[in-house]
Amino acid sequence: MFLASAKKLRSFGIIGMNQRNFGLIARYNPRRLYPLVDDKLKTKLLAQQAGITVPELLGTVQYQHDVRLLKEILDPHAQFVIKPVKGSGGKGILVITEHEHNLYFKPSGDALQLRDIERHVSNILSGLHSLGGKPDMVMIESLIQLDPVFADYSYQGIPDLRIIVFRGYPIMAMLRLTTHASDGKANLHQGAVGVGIDMGSGSALHAVQYGEPVLFHPDTRKTFSELVIPHWDKLLQLAAACYEMTGLGYLGADIVLDRDHGPMIIELNARPGLSIQVANAAGLAPRVTIIESIQEIDPDPQSRAAFSKQQFAIDSVNEPPRELRTRRDDRAM
């Protein structure tokens, strides 16, 4: 069987693309708030104002003629990340882990020259990676240091944690592990491993690569059963706080663990994807329903995180698979 029955998927509470766009994004994310998350510089500023740790900003490039200044910006740093400010889906991100003489090395060991980096930067400025091809800006950030907890679970890259936050409540989490196949990127469709995380404890539940279940990391051969994410409560609170920061009702918070600085928000997403359901082998709809039934949103991110932790823990039994209400249903009420 290559196709699942729609009826079964619905009974598991799996949310499809159309429903996500219609029932979640269009309903809970006002368009005017998009620039806050689509522009990574703005997000960074917001996070800093809210007291949330973010990777250090080493410099920005806004105009084509400033590309010449790149060498000055990069010179003092051995490691850095170049990102398009308005990029999406991890596009256009260049990671440099080593800088020796005039050569810059990618995590894979490929060497780049300064002019390769300059070309990359000018491509970003022309809008190659931005939404709708609009002119863009380049930001250069400090490189995140791999937390030893993940040392055995990643290959040439930094794993990141995606937490879906709905109306301020974290409802589902997934750890994305880089692999050889994904070229050190944490993108599931490029071959990164997605690990579903138990909301109650931060331990791994299921793992998938290319949509198929896997039991151990394909490169390091380490089984996922022992994987537990540290600072779990802190991470949930961090994610919950993104709601106050942006006002978006349905968002995906991408968090990394830095060896030296602890949890950091690297990106927020107003249109988080649906593969998190595959990694968790669970649908979003029942959890969305529970949160939708809450009349008053708790103004304290910590108590929201606590509520989610208790409510969505894997051993909590009171989770009947229910269908997501759409706009249509509550109009009828």
Added chain:
Amino acid sequence: MHTNLRLYFIVILLLGMGIGLILYKHFALGFPLSPDDKKPVWTIEAKIDFVARGDPIIVSFALPPKTSDIAIVEEDFASPDYGFSELVSPTGRRAQWSKRTVSGPQTAYYRLSMYETDPAAATDTADLPSEPEKPEFDEVLKTAATTLLDQVRSRSANTETFTRELITTLNSNAPSQNQSLLLNEHSNEEYKTHLIINLLALEGISARIVRGLYLKDGRRRQTLTNFVEVYIGGQWLLFNQNSGEIGKPKNFLIWQRGDQSLLDVVGGKNSQISFSIIKNVHSTRNLVVRDSMNKQAGIIDFSIYSLPIEQQNAFKMILLLPIGALIVVIMRLLIGIRTSGTFMPILIALALIQTTLLTGILIFLTVVGTGLLIRSYLSRLNLLFVARISAVIIVVIAIIASISIISNKLGLDQALTVTFFPMIILSWTIERMSVLWEEDGPREVFIQGGGSLLTAVIAYLFMTNRTIEYLTFNFPELMLVNLALILILGQYTGYRLSELYRFHALERRNVSSKR
């Protein structure tokens, strides 16, 4: 009002308007729903011959009435150096040719092209005619007539059966003495018609003579056939005077009603008239459009048909775009196919229409393939983005030019249509696919490229379907129906087909964990 209710209200309104207009055009104006619907158009030529005596000439000729069951496509009057006018009176239309002095054999022509419309629309209510005048027969004939009428009356129940019985009796093979006497030796058609009308008048029934023409393809030297029309129950009923059959026969054109002469020639002699008939088959749609334009039906007068032909042709294409948009909506929202650029497939489909399917796909693959190769070289040249895409545009144009020239030299005419591909769009496609290749690998390129091409081909198949092409152009109100469909699809929150595949592993795991 809730957004949802409002949406359904709009959808129903659009559907109602769209379908209503289609039905109106189909049933009231006669627009056929199929492009192959054809109608015979009869061209009838009446040739009037006479010999002029050198005096002033007036030729007066009865013309067929413009009734609702026929539509006249064209009428022509021809005769050299004659004055001409068309006279309309309560008794019918007449053509009048006139000339001061002429002598020798003369000919006048009248040509009519017409087709029969929906016969259901041909119920003309008639005014009550005046009481018929009692005809005068001489004594012997009168006795015979009364006897005959008595017989017929006893065998009939009402006016209709009476008339039919009278006609069959007069036409019987074994005539009684009375009939032979009445019919006389000069039993030509004209005499018979008047006899029937007179006998009916004697009975107090109003009747009149009807002259008409049987329409048969390729006939020449035809004459008009006489029928009898009888006033029964507020309506005129047509009777075949030889068989007593009721109703207008198929392919029969009523030329003249009443006792006026068919042809009067003042100042000439030996006048003769003969008809020849030719049948042509025309597309019903063309006939209806012309007829409606003539009648100035508002909905047609303010439509695409009123535009110059060139613009009409442009609209033929433009009106197909909504179909393409609908296909894209279905493919993306219901099937979940990924395409590179939302509406790029429609543009490819438009190009395919010009190039034909197979040639178009080959050209598309060649141009994009070659473009990708050259683009991968350009990326090594370290160019700024806008300059690079401009370079790609020029490369695409160069590729297209070389395809045209090479195929022309090889005698492959079809490949010359390559110029119909939108070059800027092709360049963008190449640029995006090449970036996609670098970032997400060739797999994604094939998924999106294949998705675009598949969508384009399906859109092409729909857009080139003869019936769809015909319907979109002749029933532009279909756009409203299309719009309503797209509005409804915009509300679809179920799974896409591709998601059933995407989540299929999930189903398996849920099943196994339950066991």
